[in-house]
Amino acid sequence: MISVMVSISIISANAQYYLDRSKNPDKNAGKISAPKSGRDFDKFFFLSWDNNSPLSNKDFVSQASSLGTKLGYRKRLNDEDKLWVGGDFGWAVYKQYVPVQTYTTGTQSTTTDLYNYAYTYSLSLNLDYFFLPMEKIITPYAGLGIGAAYDKFAQYYNIYGSDDTSWGFLVRPEVGILVGFKENSAWRIKAAFHYDYSTNTSTNFGYKNFTSTGFQVGLVKMAW
Amino acid sequence: MKGYFVIIASALFFWGCQPKPNGGDLVKNLVVTTDHDKSIDFTKYTSYYIPVDTISYFNNSDNNPADTLQCTGCSGNNNGGDYPMVITSEVKSQMDLAGFTQVGKKQNPDLRVYVFIVETVNLYQSYNYNPYGYGFGYGYGYGYGYGYPTVSETDQADLYLEIFDVKNLTNGKPTLIWYCDIGDLVSSPDVFGLTTKAIDQAYKQSSYLKKQ
Numbered sequence: 001m002i003s004v005m006v007s008i009s010i011i012s013a014n015a016q017y018y019l020d021r022s023k024n025p026d027k028n029a030g031k032i033s034a035p036k037s038g039r040d041f042d043k044f045f046f047l048s049w050d051n052n053s054p055l056s057n058k059d060f061v062s063q064a065s066s067l068g069t070k071l072g073y074r075k076r077l078n079d080e081d082k083l084w085v086g087g088d089f090g091w092a093v094y095k096q097y098v099p100v101q102t103y104t105t106g107t108q109s110t111t112t113d114l115y116n117y118a119y120t121y122s123l124s125l126n127l128d129y130f131f132l133p134m135e136k137i138i139t140p141y142a143g144l145g146i147g148a149a150y151d152k153f154a155q156y157y158n159i160y161g162s163d164d165t166s167w168g169f170l171v172r173p174e175v176g177i178l179v180g181f182k183e184n185s186a187w188r189i190k191a192a193f194h195y196d197y198s199t200n201t202s203t204n205f206g207y208k209n210f211t212s213t214g215f216q217v218g219l220v221k222m223a224w
Numbered sequence: 225m226k227g228y229f230v231i232i233a234s235a236l237f238f239w240g241c242q243p244k245p246n247g248g249d250l251v252k253n254l255v256v257t258t259d260h261d262k263s264i265d266f267t268k269y270t271s272y273y274i275p276v277d278t279i280s281y282f283n284n285s286d287n288n289p290a291d292t293l294q295c296t297g298c299s300g301n302n303n304g305g306d307y308p309m310v311i312t313s314e315v316k317s318q319m320d321l322a323g324f325t326q327v328g329k330k331q332n333p334d335l336r337v338y339v340f341i342v343e344t345v346n347l348y349q350s351y352n353y354n355p356y357g358y359g360f361g362y363g364y365g366y367g368y369g370y371g372y373p374t375v376s377e378t379d380q381a382d383l384y385l386e387i388f389d390v391k392n393l394t395n396g397k398p399t400l401i402w403y404c405d406i407g408d409l410v411s412s413p414d415v416f417g418l419t420t421k422a423i424d425q426a427y428k429q430s431s432y433l434k435k436q
Contacts, residue, residue, distance in 0.1 A: 107261075121238075152242070158251055158408055159251065
């Protein structure tokens with residue numbers, strides 16, 4: 001009977017101790033294990049409208065492109081609510097109209113107008129670091145994507161044309177924010193700047209690599 | 225799961241999405257290509273001959289040799305409408321501007337201008353077969369599938385201008401010293417106007433092609 005009483009007292013004492021926050025400060029502040037007011041989102045999907053400006057070989061295409069998109073998925077890496085890993089699929093089309101000009105090579109001359117196009121596709125593995133817990137309304141982040149890029153360079157004139165394709169290695173650093181409609185929102189707006197460098201080459205169209213900068217705005221769906 | 229499916233389906237959609245320039249914009253101008261024998265000094269020539277109002281026309285889908293001559297005043301299948309006259313008149317005008325004198329065929333011209341059109345028509349047929357279908361082919365042959373043929377056609381034509389040296393024959397034959405390729409005529413929205421403009425451009429980009 002005495003031993004039972006002692007055990008109950010110890011349990012009670014321990015319980016008392018752990019409830020006293022001043023003696024045991026919350027080490028989980030900012031971590032996912034901290035209590036949340038809503039769903040514990042541990043993944044998200046997004047679809048973004050991507051605007052890009054080419055930086056390499058501007059003789060072929062120099063015009064900014066608003067014809068682009070990014071699709072992505074992220075999963076929380078661990079209980080830390082800061083590291084998220086996932087993948088992106090990117091698509092962009094760059095266009096440039098070159099008015100009528102005469103091109104001379106040796107004894108041959110050709111006069112035509114040209115429509116230069118670059119179609120770019122990318123598939124990357126991404127790691128994002130969020131600076132604030134995900135339940136905040138505004139969550140800034142910085143990320144890095146590495147993967148593969150596939151480009152098709154094409155030139156159209158009258159009914160004629162030529163093209164060249166290339167695969168390359170892609171690196172894409174990115175900074176951005178997710179903005180929720182309320183705290184721990186299931187739907188959010190994504191805005192981000194990214195810089196793309198890929199090793200794609202094309203001798204025919206004068207590309208030694210393909211680099212660009214881009215700004216994307218999109219919709220994020222949080223999930224659990 | 226639905227989210228993954230949407231991402232994969234969207235990625236596949238965009239992967240196949242390669243927009244091209246508007247077809248109408250593409251054919252607003254004809255492509256003009258010229259080339260020449262760089263050893264030729266065009267100032268040593270004086271006269272030229274060109275068959276007025278008449279051009280040669282070759283079409284791979286028409287094997288009748290009688291149809292290869294097209295002229296403005298001809299009848300039947302040889303009537304090319306006003307187009308042969310438009311071409312030869314513009315070429316004559318440019319040759320005159322370059323300082324050469326038009327003469328008759330029997331007046332021993334130094335140069336002969338040959339004008340012809342090559343039209344290429346291609347038909348492509350493919351047969352799509354669905355081995356798992358139960359459509360039109362049911363009961364025929366050994367299978368349960370069905371198929372259907374699809375036919376597509378491409379048609380393009382180029383105008384060629386060629387200048388031969390008929391004064392200095394090589395092995396008894398005239399020598400090609402300049403040529404011009406203008407295309408595509410079939411898809412052109414204004415073939416008369418654009419051909420005239422293209423012929424002018426051909427001479428403009430061949431500044432060496434002149435008597436003076």
